[in-house]
Amino acid sequence: MTDYVFHLYIYGSNALGKRATSNLNLIIENDLASSVTLEIIDVKLDPEAAEQHRVLATPTLIKTRPLPTRRIVGDLSDRSAVLEALGVISENHWHE
Amino acid sequence: MSSTYSELKTPDRLPTGITGFDELTHGGIPRNRSTLVGGSAGSGKTLFALQFLAHGVEQFDENGVLVTFEENPEDMVRNTTSLGWKLAKHIDEGRIAVVDASPVAGESPVRSGNYDLSALISRVEHAANKVGAKRVILDSVGALFPQVVDAQIVRTELFRLVCALRMMGVTSLITAERSSEDGPIARYDVEEFVADNVMLLRNRQDNERRRRTMEIVKLRGAAHMTGEFPFTIDGQEGLTLSPLAAIRLNHTSLTTRISSGITKLDEMCKGGPFRDSIILVSGATGTGKTLMVAQFMKAGIDAGERSLLFAFEESESQLTRNANAWGVDYAKAQQEGSLKIVAEYPESRSLIDHLVRIKQIIEEYKPTRVAIDSLSALERMSSSKSFREFVLGITSHMKSVSAAGLFTNTSEKLMGGDSITETHISTITDQIIVLRYVEIRGEMRRGITVLKMRGSYHDNAIREYTIDSGGINITEPFTNVAGILSGNGVHTLIDDRKLLANMFEANSD
Numbered sequence: 097m098t099d100y101v102f103h104l105y106i107y108g109s110n111a112l113g114k115r116a117t118s119n120l121n122l123i124i125e126n127d128l129a130s131s132v133t134l135e136i137i138d139v140k141l142d143p144e145a146a147e148q149h150r151v152l153a154t155p156t157l158i159k160t161r162p163l164p165t166r167r168i169v170g171d172l173s174d175r176s177a178v179l180e181a182l183g184v185i186s187e188n189h190w191h192e
Numbered sequence: 193m194s195s196t197y198s199e200l201k202t203p204d205r206l207p208t209g210i211t212g213f214d215e216l217t218h219g220g221i222p223r224n225r226s227t228l229v230g231g232s233a234g235s236g237k238t239l240f241a242l243q244f245l246a247h248g249v250e251q252f253d254e255n256g257v258l259v260t261f262e263e264n265p266e267d268m269v270r271n272t273t274s275l276g277w278k279l280a281k282h283i284d285e286g287r288i289a290v291v292d293a294s295p296v297a298g299e300s301p302v303r304s305g306n307y308d309l310s311a312l313i314s315r316v317e318h319a320a321n322k323v324g325a326k327r328v329i330l331d332s333v334g335a336l337f338p339q340v341v342d343a344q345i346v347r348t349e350l351f352r353l354v355c356a357l358r359m360m361g362v363t364s365l366i367t368a369e370r371s372s373e374d375g376p377i378a379r380y381d382v383e384e385f386v387a388d389n390v391m392l393l394r395n396r397q398d399n400e401r402r403r404r405t406m407e408i409v410k411l412r413g414a415a416h417m418t419g420e421f422p423f424t425i426d427g428q429e430g431l432t433l434s435p436l437a438a439i440r441l442n443h444t445s446l447t448t449r450i451s452s453g454i455t456k457l458d459e460m461c462k463g464g465p466f467r468d469s470i471i472l473v474s475g476a477t478g479t480g481k482t483l484m485v486a487q488f489m490k491a492g493i494d495a496g497e498r499s500l501l502f503a504f505e506e507s508e509s510q511l512t513r514n515a516n517a518w519g520v521d522y523a524k525a526q527q528e529g530s531l532k533i534v535a536e537y538p539e540s541r542s543l544i545d546h547l548v549r550i551k552q553i554i555e556e557y558k559p560t561r562v563a564i565d566s567l568s569a570l571e572r573m574s575s576s577k578s579f580r581e582f583v584l585g586i587t588s589h590m591k592s593v594s595a596a597g598l599f600t601n602t603s604e605k606l607m608g609g610d611s612i613t614e615t616h617i618s619t620i621t622d623q624i625i626v627l628r629y630v631e632i633r634g635e636m637r638r639g640i641t642v643l644k645m646r647g648s649y650h651d652n653a654i655r656e657y658t659i660d661s662g663g664i665n666i667t668e669p670f671t672n673v674a675g676i677l678s679g680n681g682v683h684t685l686i687d688d689r690k691l692l693a694n695m696f697e698a699n700s701d
Contacts, residue, residue, distance in 0.1 A: 107310035115305070139311045143318035150296050152312040153340065165299060173305035181302035 100132040101161035107154040108140040116155035119172035206363045209247030212433025226364040228387030230378040235393040237367040241329040243430045246277035254326035257319045259291040262335035276428045289319035309349035332367040388412040453487030456666035460651035470597040475627030481600040485563045486515045488598045492561040493525045500559035503535040504569040543574045566600040583617045622646040
């Protein structure tokens with residue numbers, strides 16, 4: 097089983113960031129069978145980190161493990177786009 | 193913030209430090225606002241922006257932020273290392289902060305749901321706070337559109353960024369690419385939402401050469417000059433402008449007279465040309481223009497002045513040899529430092545580059561006399577507009593340093609006729625001397641006349657002259673000949689000098 101390392105860049109406590117966080121948590125729970133390390137970075141508090149990783153948009157999810165590194169921009173509401181980008185073929189269906 | 197409307201003032205200016213630009217805009221770009229610089233690929237907009245940042249640190253003690261959306265910042269800095277300003281040093285010393293928003297290689301982001309560019313805005317704000325920036329450049333915003341995909345988001349967010357910068361009291365310069373030299377100001381209609389002020393840089397083909405120009409399209413609430421202004425990019429300063437129209441006609445006029453080197457010609461000018469006048473000598477090939485230059489130079493050398501000769505038709509050794517034949521020792525004068533000869537092919541550089549160089553040499557050598565032999569050689573390689581700008585640039589520069597100028601012009605026709613050079617620049621020059629061939633009874637003779645001389649009486653006659661080892665010998669006025677200036681010398685039976693003078697008057701209009 098693959099271990100995932102995620103970095104989620106959000107801005108302050110705005111709605112986009114909140115949605116991205118909850119959407120990501122749902123995906124982790126429902127679609128990813130392995131262990132996940134998630135770091136949430138608030139660019140308002142830590143712009144230097146955004147600079148270092150050249151993040152333009154918020155929310156941005158960066159998957160650093162497993163390789164290759166992938167970037168997903170947005171509030172992660174398009175679940176299938178996220179899963180496709182993460183290289184996960186999901187057996188489950190999404191329940192709203 | 194002003195508490196009442198009547199306390200509001202027109203926007204203050206922030207000098208860029210770019211030579212010529214601050215004159216063109218009457219002081220610089222509006223402070224605390226954003227200015228859009230549009231231009232096609234290779235028009236010099238990135239250089240302009242980087243120069244604005246570097247000059248900020250070097251000349252005005254103002255720190256800055258470089259935000260790049262397109263090129264990698266290392267490459268941008270590397271491209272400026274040959275220039276006189278030190279971008280790399282300012283970055284290392286923490287006076288210029290870099291925000292690298294260029295595309296991350298091999299990582300095209302996947303989109304899932306809504307987003308904004310708060311991270312970018314935070315980064316720029318953070319960088320500006322870190323160095324206490326007064327100047328920010330965004331280069332170039334068009335590159336953000338393919339990166340972000342959703343154009344509407346880019347527009348909204350750029351607008352938010354520009355507002356944030358304004359709140360911080362920062363002056364920003366935003367570059368944007370255009371797909372052609374004419375047509376829309378920038379791709380993606382950037383100007384509609386980000387800029388109070390718009391300027392365009394152009395790089396056009398002009399007589400097989402590139403001609404770079406700058407135009408201020410709008411400067412909100414502020415006066416500026418209109419039209420396209422030529423600029424050049426050199427290896428030292430970078431971008432420099434020559435806003436010729438910015439030159440005001442406020443040179444002090446001198447009443448001192450100098451010698452043209454030909455005693456009789458000085459008499460025809462009632463004592464010689466003025467100290468700061470620009471003289472145009474026009475004539476067909478072989479009429480003695482280069483000789484007149486030699487005599488003009490010699491008069492300067494003899495008077496202990498410093499003379500400068502720009503030769504565009506002959507090499508230095510050829511000029512020296514020919515001058516020797518007329519008793520003018522160029523080599524000795526050069527050794528003694530009273531003469532400098534700069535011989536070049538007209539095609540060696542563009543007209544605007546010639547102008548910059550000629551000005552530089554005048555600055556360095558500080559001559560009191562300058563000759564250009566010939567102007568028409570330079571004219572051949574340019575459009576009439578840029579040629580006029582060139583002559584205007586040189587004459588005004590010479591007037592500002594109170595140097596006398598003698599420019600030669602080769603008229604195309606052997607007999608009479610006028611040339612484009614004359615018609616285009618005759619109003620810029622103070623004095624015009626015309627040399628003409630005159631055919632009288634199957635014999636070729638030469639005639640000279642002072643066509644115009646500002647601020648002085650002058651001889652109206654067309655006098656005959658000969659050339660020998662002593663140079664130009666001016667003798668008596670032609671009599672019984674009419675139509676010399678038009679090139680059709682007609683022998684008249686009436687000995688009437690007045691008639692001759694009248695014909696000349698008619699021709700000079």
